[in-house]
Amino acid sequence: MAVIGIFDSGSGGLSVLREIRKVLPSERYIYYSDNAHCPYGEKSAEYIQERARVITRLLLDRGADVIVVACNTATGAAIATLRAEFDVPFIGMEPAVKPAALGTRSGVIGVLATAGTLKASKYLNTKGKFQDNVRIEEHVGEGFVQLVERGELDGPEAERVVRASLQPLLDAGADTIVLGCTHYPFLLPVIERLAGPGVRVIDPAPAVARQLVHILTERGLLNSHSGLDPESPALELLASGDPTTLQRLASNL
Ligand code: DGL
Numbered sequence: 001m002a003v004i005g006i007f008d009s010g011s012g013g014l015s016v017l018r019e020i021r022k023v024l025p026s027e028r029y030i031y032y033s034d035n036a037h038c039p040y041g042e043k044s045a046e047y048i049q050e051r052a053r054v055i056t057r058l059l060l061d062r063g064a065d066v067i068v069v070a071c072n073t074a075t076g077a078a079i080a081t082l083r084a085e086f087d088v089p090f091i092g093m094e095p096a097v098k099p100a101a102l103g104t105r106s107g108v109i110g111v112l113a114t115a116g117t118l119k120a121s122k123y124l125n126t127k128g129k130f131q132d133n134v135r136i137e138e139h140v141g142e143g144f145v146q147l148v149e150r151g152e153l154d155g156p157e158a159e160r161v162v163r164a165s166l167q168p169l170l171d172a173g174a175d176t177i178v179l180g181c182t183h184y185p186f187l188l189p190v191i192e193r194l195a196g197p198g199v200r201v202i203d204p205a206p207a208v209a210r211q212l213v214h215i216l217t218e219r220g221l222l223n224s225h226s227g228l229d230p231e232s233p234a235l236e237l238l239a240s241g242d243p244t245t246l247q248r249l250a251s252n253l
Helices: 014-023 047-062 072-085 097-103 115-119 121-130 144-151 156-171 185-193 207-216 246-249
Strands: 004-009 028-033 066-069 108-113 135-142 174-179 200-204 234-239
Touching: 004 014, 014 028, 014 066, 014 185, 014 207, 014 246, 028 047, 028 246, 047 066, 047 185, 066 072, 066 207, 072 115, 072 121, 072 185, 097 121, 097 135, 097 200, 108 115, 108 156, 108 207, 115 121, 115 135, 135 156, 135 234, 144 156, 144 185, 156 185, 156 207, 185 200, 200 234
Parallel strands: 004 028, 004 066, 028 234, 108 135, 108 174, 174 200
Antiparallel strands: none
């Protein structure tokens, strides 16, 4: 059985865990929320690399066989460093610019992400491959991470915050919105309601889950017997700060 370590700056990575557990229900998971240091979006790459190192060591000490960096910002800032420093497979997030570019009818796609993700070379390279064919409009999801960390996933305040960052993309003609931060899928009902039925919203988490299956299969790490070891919990939740929202969101996955 594989022990899958997964981390994010907060509870956002649970949106990735949710998709992973759909395709890998019989593995063990250790989720680390670095909410004492959240948000990562405005922090320097060096700061995020150091946090990612500390968390990776902790997950490895607890027996992780593979690590999912369930955070676009940390993937952009730190995954290359992690791969260079640790001998364990890392799966990162990839903003879904490709499926958006292939599927748009208006020729305009909108990307919602953190400031850190939008300036990371990983994202800039992806964008560079498609921007000759489609217009790519970007906006930081201002305040989205804070809403999710407060567990405020809907209501008038969530609508106001989401509208402020989404509307400029819709006004630019985007018919496809890429969620480039793992916190944002928790706001999907609000985003879809405000965007309206003609707009497709893409969460890359299912693609990340498929990639993880591929890596684990290749390494022969998948659970070969049905059912979990009754001695060990299927999901262990860890947080550097207050775990209340994490526990609440995880119990509703
Ligand atoms: N969930 C994260 C991401 O995917 C981090 C957001 C933040 O901490 O700013 O980017």
